[in-house]
Amino acid sequence: MALLLLSLPQCVSSNKVFHNNSEMVYLGSQFVEEALQRAVELTDAAYRRTSERVKMSLSEGALRPSDLLAEFKQTEPRTRAHILAAELLDNTVELIREMVYTHTMAQPNHSELLSDRDMEKLLQVTGCSSEAKSSRCDTDCLSERYRSITGECNNRQHPSWGAANIPYSRWLEPEYEDAAGMPRGWDPEHTYSSFRLPPVRLVSQEVLYTHNDNISLDSTLSHLLVEWGQWIAHDLALTPQSPSTAAFKTGVDCTRTCSRDTPCFPILIPSSDPRTGLQSCMPFFRSAPSCGRGAPSGGRGSREQLNAINSYVDASMVYGSSDVAASALRNHSSPLGSLALNPLHSDHGLAYMPFLSRSAQAHLDPCGPRRGGNFSVSEPQDRSPRPDNATSCFQAGDSRANENLGMIALHTVFLREHNRLVEELHGLNPHWSPDTLYQEARKILGAVHQILTWDHYLPRVLGERAVSDLMPPYEGYNADVDPSVANVFAAAAFRFAHVTIQPMVARLGSGYSLDPRHPPLPLHHSLFASWRVVQEGGVDSVLRGVLLSPAKLQVPGQMMVEELTERLFQAQGGMPLDLGALNLQRGRDHGLPGYSSWREFCGLSVPNTTTDLAAVLENLALAQKFLELYGTPRNIDVWVGAISEPALPGGRVGPLLSCLLAKQFRALRDGDRFWWERDGLFTAAQRKRLKRASLARIICDNSHIVRVPADPFSRTESAGDMLPCSHPHITQLDLSPWKEPDTDPRCGVIPRIQYGYSLLCDSMILFQCHSGFKLQGSSSVTCDPGSQQWRPAPPTCHDIDECMEQMSPCPTDMHCINMSGSFLCTGLIILALIMIWYRRYFPKKQELVNGGCCQGNS
Numbered sequence: 001m002a003l004l005l006l007s008l009p010q011c012v013s014s015n016k017v018f019h020n021n022s023e024m025v026y027l028g029s030q031f032v033e034e035a036l037q038r039a040v041e042l043t044d045a046a047y048r049r050t051s052e053r054v055k056m057s058l059s060e061g062a063l064r065p066s067d068l069l070a071e072f073k074q075t076e077p078r079t080r081a082h083i084l085a086a087e088l089l090d091n092t093v094e095l096i097r098e099m100v101y102t103h104t105m106a107q108p109n110h111s112e113l114l115s116d117r118d119m120e121k122l123l124q125v126t127g128c129s130s131e132a133k134s135s136r137c138d139t140d141c142l143s144e145r146y147r148s149i150t151g152e153c154n155n156r157q158h159p160s161w162g163a164a165n166i167p168y169s170r171w172l173e174p175e176y177e178d179a180a181g182m183p184r185g186w187d188p189e190h191t192y193s194s195f196r197l198p199p200v201r202l203v204s205q206e207v208l209y210t211h212n213d214n215i216s217l218d219s220t221l222s223h224l225l226v227e228w229g230q231w232i233a234h235d236l237a238l239t240p241q242s243p244s245t246a247a248f249k250t251g252v253d254c255t256r257t258c259s260r261d262t263p264c265f266p267i268l269i270p271s272s273d274p275r276t277g278l279q280s281c282m283p284f285f286r287s288a289p290s291c292g293r294g295a296p297s298g299g300r301g302s303r304e305q306l307n308a309i310n311s312y313v314d315a316s317m318v319y320g321s322s323d324v325a326a327s328a329l330r331n332h333s334s335p336l337g338s339l340a341l342n343p344l345h346s347d348h349g350l351a352y353m354p355f356l357s358r359s360a361q362a363h364l365d366p367c368g369p370r371r372g373g374n375f376s377v378s379e380p381q382d383r384s385p386r387p388d389n390a391t392s393c394f395q396a397g398d399s400r401a402n403e404n405l406g407m408i409a410l411h412t413v414f415l416r417e418h419n420r421l422v423e424e425l426h427g428l429n430p431h432w433s434p435d436t437l438y439q440e441a442r443k444i445l446g447a448v449h450q451i452l453t454w455d456h457y458l459p460r461v462l463g464e465r466a467v468s469d470l471m472p473p474y475e476g477y478n479a480d481v482d483p484s485v486a487n488v489f490a491a492a493a494f495r496f497a498h499v500t501i502q503p504m505v506a507r508l509g510s511g512y513s514l515d516p517r518h519p520p521l522p523l524h525h526s527l528f529a530s531w532r533v534v535q536e537g538g539v540d541s542v543l544r545g546v547l548l549s550p551a552k553l554q555v556p557g558q559m560m561v562e563e564l565t566e567r568l569f570q571a572q573g574g575m576p577l578d579l580g581a582l583n584l585q586r587g588r589d590h591g592l593p594g595y596s597s598w599r600e601f602c603g604l605s606v607p608n609t610t611t612d613l614a615a616v617l618e619n620l621a622l623a624q625k626f627l628e629l630y631g632t633p634r635n636i637d638v639w640v641g642a643i644s645e646p647a648l649p650g651g652r653v654g655p656l657l658s659c660l661l662a663k664q665f666r667a668l669r670d671g672d673r674f675w676w677e678r679d680g681l682f683t684a685a686q687r688k689r690l691k692r693a694s695l696a697r698i699i700c701d702n703s704h705i706v707r708v709p710a711d712p713f714s715r716t717e718s719a720g721d722m723l724p725c726s727h728p729h730i731t732q733l734d735l736s737p738w739k740e741p742d743t744d745p746r747c748g749v750i751p752r753i754q755y756g757y758s759l760l761c762d763s764m765i766l767f768q769c770h771s772g773f774k775l776q777g778s779s780s781v782t783c784d785p786g787s788q789q790w791r792p793a794p795p796t797c798h799d800i801d802e803c804m805e806q807m808s809p810c811p812t813d814m815h816c817i818n819m820s821g822s823f824l825c826t827g828l829i830i831l832a833l834i835m836i837w838y839r840r841y842f843p844k845k846q847e848l849v850n851g852g853c854c855q856g857n858s
C-alpha cells in the first residue's frame with residue numbers, strides 16, 4: 001500500500017500571515033512544506049511496514065487477533081483514499097505543531113498555528129478537499145424511485161447526510177484530552193474532575209467479566225434477536241481504523257509494545273490481571289480520522305471519525321455501500337438481476353455467497369481452519385496447500401460477514417432471498433430488465449429490513465412504552481432531519497447487545513436435535529470460521545441454533561461472557577482481545593463525553609454521589625464499584641454506565657440507552673427519503689403486503705428448515721412449539737401487487753427491445769450497459785406524451801469522469817450513448833484516466849469537459 005510519493009507542488013505558503021491586521025504571526029506557516037514532505041514519508045513508511053508485517057504473519061500462519069480485527073474492518077478503495085488524505089493532513093498538522101514547539105518552546109493553539117490560506121492549501125494537497133466535495137443530485141424518475149448505493153443524495157439539500165464515508169454526527173461536542181484530539185486516558189496521569197480514568201481492562205475485569213457458566217437466560221427472547229441487532233449494526237455503521245499498525249513517528253510495531261504513539265493506543269494490562277506476564281498491553285489502534293465536513297477549517301476542528309458505510313436501514317450489508325462493491329456482488333450475466341453465487345460449493349443444493357478472491361497464499365486464509373492451535377480436534381493440523389475445493393472468507397456487502405456463524409447464516413439467507421425475489425418478480429414481469437429486477441428486489445428487501453427492525457426488533461429492545469413515548473407514529477419524510485449515525489450510537493449505545501451474547505453457539509440438526517457430528521461450539525471457535533459452514537453442515541444448523549437458543553440476560557454481576565472478554569479473535573497465536581475493553585477504549589478514542597453528560601443530554605437525572613448512582617442503577621454494590629474505579633459518576637465511560645442501568649418494563653435497556661437508541665432510529669426513519677411508508681414509494685397494496693413481512697418465512701424460503709417459530713425473535717421453549725413452514729401464520733410475501741402491465745396507457749404496447757423495459761419510470765426503459773470499457777446501447781425508447789409515439793430515449797450521463805468510475809457496469813440511472821467508434825472511446829478513456837490521475841495528485845482543479853463518451857442530461 002505504498003503511498004505515491006507526491007512531487008509536492010509549490011503551492012503551500014511559507015509566508016508569514018497576519019491576523020486581523022494585528023501583529024500575530026501564524027507560527028506554523030514556515031514549516032508547512034517541510035512538515036508535509038516529512039508526513040508523506042512517515043505515513044508511507046508506516047503503511048509499508050504494516051503491510052510487510054501482515055504478509056509475514058500470514059506466511060508464518062500466525063495472524064494475530066488484532067490483525068483479524070483489522071481484517072474485519074476492511075474498507076473500500078474510496079474509504080481508503082479518504083483515510084489516507086485525512087491521516088496525511090493529521091500527521092502534517094501534528095509535525096507542524098512539534099516544529100513550532102521545538103523552535104519557540106510554545107504550544108500554539110489552533111488559531112495561532114496556520115492561516116486559513118495555509119490550511120486550505122493543505123486540504124487540497126492532501127486530497128481532503130476533494131473528499132469533502134459534495135455530489136450533484138439527479139432529480140429524474142429513477143432517483144425518485146431507487147436509493148443510491150452510497151446513500152448520497154437521499155437528502156437532496158444535504159447530499160452527504162447519511163452517505164458512506166462521512167464523519168459520524170455528534171450530539172454532544174467531543175471531549176478529547178487535548179486540542180489535537182488525543183483520546184481520553186491517553187496520558188494515564190491526566191485527571192478529569194480530579195480523578196484519573198481507570199485502565200479499561202481493569203473496568204472490564206471488575207465490572208464486566210462473567211464466567212461462561214455463570215449466565216442467566218432470557219425467558220422471552222431468542223438469540224436470533226441478538227443476531228438481528230448485530231445484522232442491523234452492520235447495516236448502519238463501520239468505523240475504519242488506521243491502516244497502520246506501526247507508529248507514524250517511530251515506526252515501532254504497536255502489536256508488541258505499550259508505546260502510545262498515533263495511531264497506536266494500546267490497552268494497558270493491570271498488574272492484578274490474570275493475563276499479566278504474557279504481554280503488558282493489548283494492541284489497540286485508533287479509529288481513522290476523517291477529513292471533516294469540508295469547511296476549510298476541517299483540519300483544525302476536533303478529530304472526527306468516519307462511517308465507511310451508509311447510515312440508512314437499506315440492507316447495505318447485502319448490497320454494499322459503494323458502487324464498486326455493489327457491482328462486484330452482482331451476477332452480470334444473469335438476465336434476472338441476480339446476485340453472484342459461490343461457484344465451488346453449495347449447501348445441499350442451495351447457494352452460498354461467493355468467496356473473496358485471495359492471493360496465492362489462499363491456504364492461509366483467516367476464515368479457514370486454524371492450524372497448530374488448540375482448536376477443535378476435528379481441525380486439520382497440517383500446513384500443506386489447501387485443495388481446490390478449499391474454503392475462504394465469504395464476500396458480501398459488508399466486510400464483517402465472516403465475523404461469526406450467525407452473520408454468515410443471515411448473509412446467506414438474504415442473498416438467497418434477493419435471488420428468490422428477482423425470480424418471482426421476473427415471473428410476474430418478464431419484460432423487466434435485469435436492472436429493474438435488481439433494483440425492485442433491493443427496494444423490497446430494504447423495506448423488509450425496516451419493517452422487521454421497527455415493528456419487531458425495537459419494541460423488544462426498548463419496551464413498548466418507550467417506543468410509544470420516543471417513536472411517535474410516522475408523519476412523513478422530513479428533509480430537515482439528519483439521519484447520519486451519531487458517534488455515540490456507533491461507539492457506545494448500539495454496542496449494548498454485546499452483553500446479551502451467549503458463550504456457546506448451538507448448532508442443531510433436523511428436528512432441532514443435537515447433532516453429534518457438529519456439537520455446540522464455544523463462541524471463539526465460531527469467529528472467522530466460514531469453513532465450518534461449508535464443511536460442517538451448511539447454514540441450517542446455525543439457523544436452528546439461533547432460533548431455539550435464548551438470548552443471554554444482562555444482569556449486574558453477569559455482564560459480558562469470558563468468551564468475549566478473554567478469548568476474542570483468539571487465532572493462531574498472539575494475545576486474544578477483550579471486547580469490553582475495546583468498547584471502552586473506542587469510546588475514549590472517539591472523545592465521547594462521560595456518562596453524566598449523556599444523562600443530562602437525555603433530560604435524565606444526573607447522579608453526583610454514590611447514593612444518587614445507586615438509585616439510578618438500583619444497585620448499591622455496582623455504584624460503589626464504579627465510584628471506586630472512576631471517582632465520580634461524571635467520568636464513567638458512557639457504554640458501561642448505560643448498560644448498567646436496569647431495563648425499562650418490557651425492554652432490555654435502561655432509560656439512557658432507550659433515549660439514545662430511539663433518537664437514532666427516529667432520525668433514520670424520518671430523515672430517510674426512501675422510508676418504506678413514504679407516500680408514493682410503494683402503492684397502498686404493496687405496503688399492505690410488505691407490512692406482513694416475516695423473518696420466519698424468509699428462513700423457510702431460503703433454507704432446508706421446515707419448522708420455524710411464528711415469531712422468531714421470541715424464545716421458543718422446545719422444538720415441538722415450532723410451526724410447519726406451510727402454516728398460515730408463516731405468512732408469504734405476496735408479490736402480486738408488483739405486477740405491471742406491459743402496455744403504456746398513452747403509447748400502447750411497448751416495442752420489444754434487446755434489454756427489456758418497464759413502465760416504472762414513466763415509460764423510461766431501463767437497460768444495462770455492457771461492462772468493460774465499451775459503452776453500448778441507445779436502444780432504449782420512451783413514450784413521448786405529446787405525440788403519443790415511442791421515440792428513442794435521450795442518453796443520460798453526467799460526465800466522462802462519472803462514466804469512468806461507474807463503468808463496470810453503468811448504474812441503472814445512467815444511459816450511455818452509442819459510440820461512433822470504439823477507438824475513439826478508448827482514446828478518450830485513456831485521456832480521461834490521465835486527467836483523473838493528474839487531478840488527484842495535483843491540487844489545481846482541472847475541469848473535465850464531457851468527452852463525447854457520454855452526454856449530460858441534468
Ligand code: HEM
Binds near residue numbers: 240579583
Ligand atoms: C458474536 C457476536 C459479536 C461479536 C464477536 C462482535 C464483535 C465486535 C467487535 C470486535 C467490534 C469492534 C470493536 C472495536 O474495535 O471498537 C464490534 C463493534 C460493534 N458491534 Fe459488535 N459484536 C457482536 C455482536 C454485536 C451485536 C449483537 C450488536 C448490536 C446489537 C453489535 C453492535 C456493534 C456495533 C454498533 C459496533 C460498532 C461498529 C463500528 O462502529 O464499526 N455487535 N463488535
